[in-house]
Amino acid sequence: MNKTILKKIARIIQKLSGIESVLNKQKMILREIQDLRRKTSLLEFAHIDEEKLRDSYKFKLFHQLIPLLSPMDISGAEYRRYGRNYDGGYVMLKDFSSRDTDAAYSFGIGGDVTWDEEIAALGIPVYMYDHTIKKLPKTNPLFHFFREGVTGNPDEKGLDTLSNFLRRNGHQESSRLLLKMDIEGYEWGVLDETPSSVIGQFTQILLELHGLNTSSSEEKVSKILAVLNKINKTHQSIHVHANGQTPVDYLGELTLPNDLEVTYIRRIDYADKFIPNARKFPTSIDQSTSRYLPDIPLGRFSVAEQVPQNGASL
Numbered sequence: 001m002n003k004t005i006l007k008k009i010a011r012i013i014q015k016l017s018g019i020e021s022v023l024n025k026q027k028m029i030l031r032e033i034q035d036l037r038r039k040t041s042l043l044e045f046a047h048i049d050e051e052k053l054r055d056s057y058k059f060k061l062f063h064q065l066i067p068l069l070s071p072m073d074i075s076g077a078e079y080r081r082y083g084r085n086y087d088g089g090y091v092m093l094k095d096f097s098s099r100d101t102d103a104a105y106s107f108g109i110g111g112d113v114t115w116d117e118e119i120a121a122l123g124i125p126v127y128m129y130d131h132t133i134k135k136l137p138k139t140n141p142l143f144h145f146f147r148e149g150v151t152g153n154p155d156e157k158g159l160d161t162l163s164n165f166l167r168r169n170g171h172q173e174s175s176r177l178l179l180k181m182d183i184e185g186y187e188w189g190v191l192d193e194t195p196s197s198v199i200g201q202f203t204q205i206l207l208e209l210h211g212l213n214t215s216s217s218e219e220k221v222s223k224i225l226a227v228l229n230k231i232n233k234t235h236q237s238i239h240v241h242a243n244g245q246t247p248v249d250y251l252g253e254l255t256l257p258n259d260l261e262v263t264y265i266r267r268i269d270y271a272d273k274f275i276p277n278a279r280k281f282p283t284s285i286d287q288s289t290s291r292y293l294p295d296i297p298l299g300r301f302s303v304a305e306q307v308p309q310n311g312a313s314l
Contacts, residue, residue, distance in 0.1 A: 055233075059213050061221065062251045063303050065212055069262060070227040070302045071237045073277045074270055077237065079285060083115035087289040090115060090180065091239045092208045093265055098123030101203070103171055104178035105129075106160075107150045111137050116179060122176070127169055134220045150181070152189030164192045166201065177202045185210035188220075191227045200234040205264040211242075213258045214249055235264035236274065238282050242287050242296035255298050279304070 053059050074093065083089030090141060104119045109130035116126045119140040128136065128171040131149035151159035166172050179202040181187055191199070199205070211220060242248065243259035275278075282288075288295040 016296070025056075058249070058251055061214055062249075062254050062256055064225060065228070065256065066254065066301065066303050068225070068232055068261055069209075069237055069240060069260065070300075071240055071277045071279070071281075073279060074238060074265075074275045075236075075273045075275050077273075079283070081285045081287070082118045084112060084290055086287055087243075087245075087280035088112040088114055089287060091205055091235050091241065091260065091263055091283070091285060093117050093238060093263070094124075096124075096178065096203065101178060102174045102176045103127055103169070105165070105182065105202075107309070108178045108182040108184070109136065109145075113138050113140075113143070115148060116143065116242065119178065127165070129165065149186075150183065150190050151186070151194030152191075162190060163198050166198065171201070175201050178204050180206040182208040186222050188227050191231065192223060196230055196233055199231060200266065202235075203269060205231070205235055207262050208243065208261060209260050210246075211258065212256055212260055213247060219239060234266060234268075235268075236267050237262050238265050239283075240298060240301050241286050242282075242298055243294045244300075247290050248296055253299065253302065255296060255301075257296055257298075277295075 078094045079091050081089050081091050082092040101122075101124050104116070104124050104126045106116050106119075106128045107130070109116075109128055110133065113128070113136055116128060117140060120126050120140050121180070123142070125142045125144060126140075128143060128145045129148050129150055130145075131147055134147065136145050147158075149159045150162055150165065152161070153159070154161050154164065160168075163264055164185060166177075167173075181190070183187075183190070187209065188211075206300040207223075211224065216224070216256060239262070242255070244257075245259065246258040248255060248257045260295035277300055278299070281301055282295045286295065
């Protein structure tokens with residue numbers, strides 16, 4: 001390699017190093033802003049009248065949503081993150097294999113199949129659905145791709161229900177399935193339509209839940225609460241992670257991101273193994289949804305952490 005090429009490469013590296021430095025500074029500034037917003041919320045929380053606080057829409061929303069999403073832990077559990085770095089990876093309970101899993105269902109692919117690849121590497125077939133792309137970025141013998149989307153309204157063209165997809169693939173009787181769904185807010189309609197018996201066919205469910213904020217309409221919040229109550233009948237949250245690329249709301253010590261990644265496991269499979277959660281989120285195996293954005297601290301993500309008494313500071 002001649003000196004001219006080496007010099008050009010050196011200049012490119014120097015330029016990229018400068019960009020890296022700027023982006024790292026941006027991440028640090030955003031983290032400081034995040035911390036300032038949290039401290040401001042704590043200050044407001046400490047001085048507001050307790051009765052008015054409890055009657056506020058924000059307080060009620062936080063105390064309705066968070067308990068339905070709060071994680072439990074499992075005695076002796078081992079967790080692993082599956083998928084690419086940053087956005088696209090999901091933390092799961094590491095307790096499944098091709099011996100006890102018939103198939104995985106993946107809704108919302110885009111250009112990322114890294115989660116699907118890691119599941120397929122275990123010998124598990126993956127049924128993949130996305131009507132917004134023409135083909136997958138990669139192929140795999142265990143990938144089964146369909147250019148269709150999942151919906152709560154089966155009359156929509158190019159879309160079908162979760163129940164119908166299971167039936168079409170011969171999984172209507174299986175209780176050994178995995179589900180991953182990131183469909184940009186349409187999950188509420190899908191899960192609202194899906195019977196609890198179908199939701200109960202999945203041993204683990206990975207969802208990115210959208211629209212968990214105080215600006216949502218009462219109608220939307222009502223549907224969200226109904227869906228979360230339905231999921232909680234059959235499944236328990238065991239892991240949460242905030243999408244740091246979306247807005248975040250604060251109420252004292254509590255943090256509620258607009259978009260939240262949640263890992264659920266089927267209750268009946270671990271009925272005697274649930275223990276109170278002592279982990280703080282994000283955990284050591286979580287990653288920010290962007291290399292240059294800070295992760296969002298959620299604490300233990302439980303309203304039990306916050307018990308206001310006469311406006312006293314926490």
